[in-house]
Amino acid sequence: MDIPPVSIALEKLGVPHKIFRHESSVTSLEQAASDRGQKPGQVVRSILFRVSEDEFVMALVAGPAQISWKILRKHLGRSRISMATEEEVLAVTGYRIGTVGPFGLLNQLKVLIDPGVTLEEEISIGSGMRNTAIILKSADLRHALSNAEVVKLIETD
8 A cells, every 4th residue: 555645754754653544535524533533623634825926834723623814814914815726735735635734745835733733632634645644643743843833823712
């Protein structure tokens, strides 16, 4: 079986992790979490935003939480940002939407981590391959992404 690109990148960084292969196609965040024996809040989504014509930023957020556009724009000091298109995600990261993880990317990116990502000890991230995830400790993710900024991206009441 092929080794996912995110796993290869983590091996090079010496980050302990497990590869999880789903038995069937993943159609929802809830299903992904259930298959992995996790809660939805343990599934970390890597979302790519277009800041300018050739500038992108990746935001990591736990579970179904929605990133606040207002908070993100304010943090980046930009009045306009947009989600990257499917084509941009592939061109910038090398991964298809639904498989994106923050390691082994085609291009260096600024990474923002919402604090909710580190609430759970064990989390899962995209592996770069369909229906495959990487399971690791949130502390190891944080350590491996030492240049990333931890920024509150979710609006809470």
